[in-house]
Amino acid sequence: MVRNDYIVIIMVIEVENVALTRSEKRAEKTRKKLEISALSVFTEYGLDATTIDDITQRADVGKGTFYRHFKDKYEVATILVGRAIDELILRLQKDGYRPGSLTEALEHLLDAHYRFFVDESDKFILLFQGRLLVKLDRKISEQMEGPYNLYLEAMEQMLSPFVGEKIDSMKMRRLACAVAGFVFGFFSFAMIGMGLDEVETSIQPLRQSFVRSLSSFLGHFPNEQR
Amino acid sequence: MVRNDYIVIIMVIEVENVALTRSEKRAEKTRKKLEISALSVFTEYGLDATTIDDITQRADVGKGTFYRHFKDKYEVATILVGRAIDELILRLQKDGYRPGSLTEALEHLLDAHYRFFVDESDKFILLFQGRLLVKLDRKISEQMEGPYNLYLEAMEQMLSPFVGEKIDSMKMRRLACAVAGFVFGFFSFAMIGMGLDEVETSIQPLRQSFVRSLSSFLGHFPNEQR
DNA sequence: GTCATTCCTGACCATTTGGTCAACATATTT
DNA sequence: AAATATGTTGACCAAATGGTCAGGAATGAC
Numbered sequence: 001m002v003r004n005d006y007i008v009i010i011m012v013i014e015v016e017n018v019a020l021t022r023s024e025k026r027a028e029k030t031r032k033k034l035e036i037s038a039l040s041v042f043t044e045y046g047l048d049a050t051t052i053d054d055i056t057q058r059a060d061v062g063k064g065t066f067y068r069h070f071k072d073k074y075e076v077a078t079i080l081v082g083r084a085i086d087e088l089i090l091r092l093q094k095d096g097y098r099p100g101s102l103t104e105a106l107e108h109l110l111d112a113h114y115r116f117f118v119d120e121s122d123k124f125i126l127l128f129q130g131r132l133l134v135k136l137d138r139k140i141s142e143q144m145e146g147p148y149n150l151y152l153e154a155m156e157q158m159l160s161p162f163v164g165e166k167i168d169s170m171k172m173r174r175l176a177c178a179v180a181g182f183v184f185g186f187f188s189f190a191m192i193g194m195g196l197d198e199v200e201t202s203i204q205p206l207r208q209s210f211v212r213s214l215s216s217f218l219g220h221f222p223n224e225q226r
Numbered sequence: 227m228v229r230n231d232y233i234v235i236i237m238v239i240e241v242e243n244v245a246l247t248r249s250e251k252r253a254e255k256t257r258k259k260l261e262i263s264a265l266s267v268f269t270e271y272g273l274d275a276t277t278i279d280d281i282t283q284r285a286d287v288g289k290g291t292f293y294r295h296f297k298d299k300y301e302v303a304t305i306l307v308g309r310a311i312d313e314l315i316l317r318l319q320k321d322g323y324r325p326g327s328l329t330e331a332l333e334h335l336l337d338a339h340y341r342f343f344v345d346e347s348d349k350f351i352l353l354f355q356g357r358l359l360v361k362l363d364r365k366i367s368e369q370m371e372g373p374y375n376l377y378l379e380a381m382e383q384m385l386s387p388f389v390g391e392k393i394d395s396m397k398m399r400r401l402a403c404a405v406a407g408f409v410f411g412f413f414s415f416a417m418i419g420m421g422l423d424e425v426e427t428s429i430q431p432l433r434q435s436f437v438r439s440l441s442s443f444l445g446h447f448p449n450e451q452r
Numbered sequence: 453g454t455c456a457t458t459c460c461t462g463a464c465c466a467t468t469t470g471g472t473c474a475a476c477a478t479a480t481t482t
Numbered sequence: 483a484a485a486t487a488t489g490t491t492g493a494c495c496a497a498a499t500g501g502t503c504a505g506g507a508a509t510g511a512c
Binding site: 173 | 357375399402403415420435442443
């Protein structure tokens with residue numbers, strides 16, 4: 001029989017770009033080039049209208065290389081959407097900021113979205129497209145609902161400390177949808193005939209009103225300061 | 227010389243489907259089939275992803291027939307978007323309804339959008355897509371900004387009686403963008419994990435809050451009843 | 453240095469798609 | 483009914499696109 005039993009634990013710790021061979025680094029670099037190019041082309045032409053050639057040409061990379069890294073354009077898109085959502089969520093939760101009231105929390109949410117829209121407009125547009133495609137494209141639908149649910153849940157978690165335990169989850173979900181919808185929708189329409197600077201000055205007064213309305217939606221007084 | 231002078235007035239009155247030859251009626255019928263099919267396919271696959279074959283097959287019509295009626299799929303899309311916008315505007319202005327206050331006007335706007343979303347969800351989705359493509363697709367961009375501007379202007383006209391003359395047009399535009407953005411955006415996100423019935427019950431309390439926020443944005447008290 | 457491995461390339465082929473057109477079908481005129 | 487006009491069809495071709503692969507370049511092991 002077996003005399004000595006060993007428990008072998010192999011810990012694989014991924015450390016960014018360390019302990020990578022030069023080959024791997026090179027591959028990583030071209031992969032990154034492809035991702036950046038894809039994001040750029042997606043936002044410019046739209047996901048469906050984009051071809052693999054568009055991506056590889058803008059990345060200055062051979063066509064075959066694309067297929068070494070990704071199965072098709074939908075795989076890149078899914079990865080990019082997932083990452084953009086993560087980044088947006090991170091901004092929402094940033095720097096251990098703990099809002100003192102519901103009003104503050106909502107203002108923080110709107111601000112974070114706005115800054116994301118300004119700083120990373122490409123990713124913002126991509127998310128907007130992706131959101132749309134959920135109900136449209138057969139190939140990509142299932143893999144993409146997930147990220148948007150994570151996003152809505154993240155917002156709900158941010159706001160939950162400020163609403164009574166009794167608030168049902170459905171009302172919470174409505175609130176999150178309202179924030180997400182308002183932000184994405186407003187920026188989308190604001191792009192008609194407004195410059196980026198005008199959008200900035202436009203969102204400020206609206207933010208205030210919108211925050212007040214959502215607070216009252218949850219049954220708080222507009223000016224409560226708990 | 228001429229003895230008697232006659233003023234001849236020829237009035238050409240277009241009456242729907244009357245005074246059309248049978249040939250023209252037939253053509254009109256297949257054109258309609260193509261339009262209906264195109265709307266259906268656009269909302270299902272997305273504009274960029276649909277092919278002419280998709281449209282003609284669903285319309286049960288030969289491929290060449292499509293090109294007898296339209297230049298390409300973008301021409302159909304432009305026509306459909308323009309018509310859908312017209313219909314939406316008509317709903318906004320419907321039945322000579324004259325709201326008595328800003329609050330009423332805003333509530334009416336949100337209701338009309340909601341009913342349009344429910345009754346004509348295909349057209350709603352198409353408009354949402356079209357709005358997106360404005361900043362995306364090179365081929366279709368110019369022809370499509372127009373309708374959306376008409377739409378925003380229509381909303382501004384609905385609301386203008388209730389704001390002082392001194393309200394600058396920029397603020398008016400922001401208000402319209404807020405309404406449009408909120409409505410389109412909310413429904414878009416509400417489609418994640420909500421049934422149509424849940425969306426209906428969700429929009430009602432939000433409507434109230436949103437109306438209040440927009441009223442306060444214009445400097446009115448939330449409960450003014452002028 | 454040589455050899456093996458990993459990664460990249462773009463010419464190449466198969467499929468899809470946009471768009472045309474001669475033939476056909478239906479309607480109108482004479 | 484014959485001739486003309488209008489509308490429809492789907493086979494057909496050219497262009498665009500997805501996807502492959504033998505060969506080349508960079509890297510790693512020896």
